[in-house]
Amino acid sequence: MVSVTNTSSGASPAISARNLTLTLGSASAPVDILRGIDLDIAKGEVVALLGPSGSGKSSLMAVLSGLERASGGTLNVAGADFAGMDEDGLAQARRGRIGIVLQxxxxxxTMTAAENVATPMELAGAQDAQPRAEAELEAVGLGHRIGHYPTQxxxxxxxxxxxxxxxxxRPxxxxxxxxxxxxxxxxxEEIVKLLFERRTASGATLLIITHDAALAEKCERVLTMADGVIVSDTKNVAA
Known part of the structure; x- marks a missing residue:
């Protein structure tokens, strides 16, 4: 197991986890998914998370992003105590703090491109959700597709x-x-380039789960998981 700490001196990390665990299944047949994760990720850092299927990568992301409650340990994400929250609290804490891109x-x-982008902001109470959605779609090269539906x-x-x-x-x-x-x-390749460009523009911390070694090399730091723990932590000097 590797204890993973990588924050600038004096700066509070974007993510800080200690002895983070996730156990699923029944009390009589528990399955340990995460088995004591210690992890610090600095604000603005770009991190790749590698590992074979079943290593716990997606489960770790789910816990760090508040989609899944940890079974034990401590977890602070963007200044919020995720370990101490129930599911409703985590849902509230995600808003504005965390953006998620899935495969x-x-x-x-049933919603247009603009509506898909604007609706989460509207639910969070943003008064300028529609113009912000349209501006971001312009930024990703879809200004001409704002009114199109996903099937189009x-x-x-x-x-x-x-x-x-x-x-x-702006999470x-x-x-x-x-x-x-x-x-x-x-x-x-176009999507990766775009994701990195938009991350740079927003200044957000980025954690990418991938099987692609070439994509991992573009990140500043690579974490590798196996059997529910982080087994290596490497800095990419050229990234």
Missing amino acids: AFHLLP LSGGEQQRVAIARAIAP ELIFADEPTGNLDVTTG
Whole structure:
């Protein structure tokens, strides 16, 4: 097991976890998914998370992003005590703090591109959700597709909408789980370039789950998981 600490001197980390655990299943047949994660991620850092299927990567992202409650340990995310919150509290804490980009896009089929981006901001009480959504869609190259529905968009265009939806609220953290997994190589490269560009513009911390070693090399830091723990932590000097 590797204890992972990488924050600037005096700066509070974007993510700080100690002895973080996740156990699923029944009391009589528990399954340990995360087995004591110690992790600090600095504000503004770009981190790749690698590991084989079943290593716990997606589960760790779910816990760090507040989609899943940890079973034990401490977890502070963007100044909020995620370990001490119930599911409703986590849902509230995610708003404005966290943007999520998933492999399967998860756009609402009955909403236009602009509505898919604006609706989460409207639910969070933003008064300027629509113009912000349109501006972010322009920024990801979809100004001409604002009124189109997901079924009218290519896979790459749908992922651009998903990126716009994640970044438009200007979250402190962005999580991306295999963001190019459903795309061809060329489109995937375009999406990665766009994701990095928009992250730079927003200044957010970025954590990417990927099987792609080439994508990991573009990140400042690479964490590798196996059997529910972090087994290595490497800095990419050239990133």
